Amino acid sequence: MLSMQNISMVYRADLVETHALREFSLEVKEGEFVSVTGPSGSGKTTFLNIAGLLEQFTDGRYELDGRDVSALTDSECSAVRNEKIGFVFQSFNLIPDLNLFDNVDVPLRYRGFNSAERKRRIEKVLETVGLASRMKHLPSQLSGGQQQRVAIARALAGEPRFLLADEPTGNLDSQMALSVMELISEINRSGTTIIMVTHDPVLAEMASRNVHILDGRVSNGDQETTAEPLLSQVATA
Amino acid sequence: MEIGPIWRAMMRNKTGAILIALQIAVTMAIMVNAISIMQEKDRMMSRPSGLDEHNLFSIASVGFAKDFNERVTIEEDLAALRAMPGIVNAIQSNAVPLSGSGWSMGLQTEPGAEIDGTGVGLYFVDEHGLDTYGVNLLAGENFSASDVAWRERAATEWPDKTIITRAMAEAMFPDDWASALGKTVYIADTQPITITGIVEKMQGSWPGWDGFERVMLVPTHTLFGATVYLIRTEPGMRDSVMPQVEELLADRNKDRIVRSMRSMDEIRERSYRSESSMIKILTFTIVLLIAITSLGIVGLASFSVNRRTRQIGTRRALGASKLVILRYFMTENFIISLGGVLLGAALTVGLNILMIETFSLTRITWYLVPVAMLLLLAVGQIAVFGPARRASSVPPAVATRTV
Numbered sequence: 001m002l003s004m005q006n007i008s009m010v011y012r013a014d015l016v017e018t019h020a021l022r023e024f025s026l027e028v029k030e031g032e033f034v035s036v037t038g039p040s041g042s043g044k045t046t047f048l049n050i051a052g053l054l055e056q057f058t059d060g061r062y063e064l065d066g067r068d069v070s071a072l073t074d075s076e077c078s079a080v081r082n083e084k085i086g087f088v089f090q091s092f093n094l095i096p097d098l099n100l101f102d103n104v105d106v107p108l109r110y111r112g113f114n115s116a117e118r119k120r121r122i123e124k125v126l127e128t129v130g131l132a133s134r135m136k137h138l139p140s141q142l143s144g145g146q147q148q149r150v151a152i153a154r155a156l157a158g159e160p161r162f163l164l165a166d167e168p169t170g171n172l173d174s175q176m177a178l179s180v181m182e183l184i185s186e187i188n189r190s191g192t193t194i195i196m197v198t199h200d201p202v203l204a205e206m207a208s209r210n211v212h213i214l215d216g217r218v219s220n221g222d223q224e225t226t227a228e229p230l231l232s233q234v235a236t237a
Numbered sequence: 238m239e240i241g242p243i244w245r246a247m248m249r250n251k252t253g254a255i256l257i258a259l260q261i262a263v264t265m266a267i268m269v270n271a272i273s274i275m276q277e278k279d280r281m282m283s284r285p286s287g288l289d290e291h292n293l294f295s296i297a298s299v300g301f302a303k304d305f306n307e308r309v310t311i312e313e314d315l316a317a318l319r320a321m322p323g324i325v326n327a328i329q330s331n332a333v334p335l336s337g338s339g340w341s342m343g344l345q346t347e348p349g350a351e352i353d354g355t356g357v358g359l360y361f362v363d364e365h366g367l368d369t370y371g372v373n374l375l376a377g378e379n380f381s382a383s384d385v386a387w388r389e390r391a392a393t394e395w396p397d398k399t400i401i402t403r404a405m406a407e408a409m410f411p412d413d414w415a416s417a418l419g420k421t422v423y424i425a426d427t428q429p430i431t432i433t434g435i436v437e438k439m440q441g442s443w444p445g446w447d448g449f450e451r452v453m454l455v456p457t458h459t460l461f462g463a464t465v466y467l468i469r470t471e472p473g474m475r476d477s478v479m480p481q482v483e484e485l486l487a488d489r490n491k492d493r494i495v496r497s498m499r500s501m502d503e504i505r506e507r508s509y510r511s512e513s514s515m516i517k518i519l520t521f522t523i524v525l526l527i528a529i530t531s532l533g534i535v536g537l538a539s540f541s542v543n544r545r546t547r548q549i550g551t552r553r554a555l556g557a558s559k560l561v562i563l564r565y566f567m568t569e570n571f572i573i574s575l576g577g578v579l580l581g582a583a584l585t586v587g588l589n590i591l592m593i594e595t596f597s598l599t600r601i602t603w604y605l606v607p608v609a610m611l612l613l614l615a616v617g618q619i620a621v622f623g624p625a626r627r628a629s630s631v632p633p634a635v636a637t638r639t640v
């Protein structure tokens with residue numbers, strides 16, 4: 001359902017050209033949970049941004065759900081992001097001036113759902129992440145782990161096909177990281193395709209497949225991971 | 238529309254919004270009241286004088302020599318002026334309408350010193366008066382040459398005829414102004430004077446006086462030593478005739494000096510100088526206030542766009558199109574401005590009541606309030622458009638790139 005062929009991404013500043021991705025190719029099938037690892041600066045975020053239609057790539061071919069993405073206009077990209085893709089960011093990116101309810105509401109309003117439908121979905125996803133009782137709280141009144149749960153709820157509320165997460169546990173201590181990871185795994189089990197960037201090899205092992213990026217290229221040829229045993233290892237640790 | 242969340246988010250950072258709303262409200266209150274003052278001044282200035290203004294000018298003649306024969310000078314001056322090509326007619330008079338100097342008297346329907354007369358501006362003219370002014374005689378008849386007497390400065394006798402304006406007739410005979418014609422009224426408490434004509438409109442010497450449009454003409458030549466000629470030219474000839482007249486009068490008689498030659502347009506302009514400068518100052522003030530308010534709006538919006546760059550990127554990542562972001566900031570400004578103009582409407586009326594009480598100003602015309610509200614809402618939308626567009630061009634990648 002996600003197919004990248006020979007994608008390259010070049011950032012041009014005045015004199016410097018940065019090749020963030022070089023001939024990057026990847027296929028992700030429906031329902032997969034792919035972890036993306038690699039050293040800092042290797043192009044993980046760039047890949048995720050392109051996959052999530054947040055950035056245009058320089059060269060190559062990218063099809064999402066069988067559709068050539070390069071033909072989409074800016075507002076069509078917005079609509080695709082809104083309907084098909086859920087984002088989870090390293091620093092949560094909740095809107096600090098809005099309470100949890102309104103935060104989860106943001107993408108649903110862009111979707112054009114009526115208020116009853118929005119309310120139903122918001123309550124349901126906040127229930128899923130275990131924060132239904134805090135609906136009127138501001139993000140600043142929550143712990144980091146709770147904030148990331150709200151962000152996940154916000155990503156799920158529109159029932160996207162894809163969840164893209166860039167270092168979702170990067171700002172969390174290991175306890176919180178683990179509970180967020182469990183949540184993400186559970187989301188994957190209920191059918192959502194997940195691509196998660198992480199620099200933590202242990203967390204990467206929880207995915208069904210790992211892609212290692214080095215210098216803008218896939219370096220490990222899509223290794224299958226041994227997700228289940230590791231997850232239970234960590235959980236009992 | 239996302240008015241609910243925009244409002245709730247704004248309430249978490251209300252200081253800036255409240256300050257801008259207050260600024261809009263104060264701008265509106267000052268603007269509307271200033272416009273109301275300007276309208277009043279404009280109404281005052283645009284009252285028609287009834288005169289053929291663009292073709293009129295005046296020039297003063299002051300005798301100084303010991304053997305100066307004023308009566309002969311006036312008779313010869315008038316004959317020469319009336320014979321001059323380009324001149325329609327000319328009179329000798331005591332004063333010029335709108336000029337700020339003149340005579341006023343009181344007329345009363347019954348004789349007696351204890352009765353209050355109706356105040357009236359007075360001009361001494363001869364039978365050429367109506368034609369020189371260019372005023373329109375509604376009823377009765379003009380003076381004839383035989384009506385015109387010569388009057389010394391110390392004289393107390395009044396002629397027995399007068400032509401008054403319709404405004405004066407209405408003031409004295411409120412039930413039926415036309416009935417004034419032929420009536421005998423009293424001047425200087427007891428001297429009878431008959432109204433032999435009524436002119437449609439003419440203005441007196443003092444624009445600020447409430448009796449400005451009450452005028453009486455009496456058939457008299459004055460021998461006051463100093464006099465003024467009022468001269469009406471053919472249309473378009475005034476500017477070329479003026480220097481000729483000045484030269485003619487100066488050359489004809491060396492026993493006097495001629496001075497203060499002014500067109501009626503200039504007299505009007507001088508007479509309303511404080512009103513027109515008031516209008517200019519108020520216009521400048523309004524423009525300045527709107528400019529400052531716009532800058533305030535631009536400043537607040539730019540600040541809030543900068544502060545929320547990351548949030549904007551996140552919203553874009555979550556599916557907001559550029560248009561949605563643009564609309565967000567336009568809507569936010571609209572809410573602030575709407576609060577401002579609603580408060581402004583109340584403030585405007587309050588300020589107006591205060592001005593009515595303290596400066597006896599007139600009430601603002603009702604439509605100024607909604608018009609000013611719409612104007613300031615539009616100003617807000619225009620001012621916020623730049624920052625809002627900048628917000629809409631924040632790239633969605635900001636969501637993952639900024640830490």
Ligand SMILES: Nc1ncnc2c1ncn2[C@@H]1O[C@H](COP(=O)(O)OP(=O)(O)O)[C@@H](O)[C@H]1O
Pocket residue numbers: 011012018019020038039040041042043044045046047
């Ligand atoms: N907007 C940009 N302009 C220029 N260079 C960029 C930009 N974004 C990323 N890069 C560069 O691209 C490379 C890959 O960055 P990134 O994808 O963020 O790496 P990672 O997420 O793996 O740390 C880095 O060298 C980074 O400096």
Ligand SMILES: [Mg+2]
Pocket residue numbers: 044045046
């Ligand atoms: Mg990164």
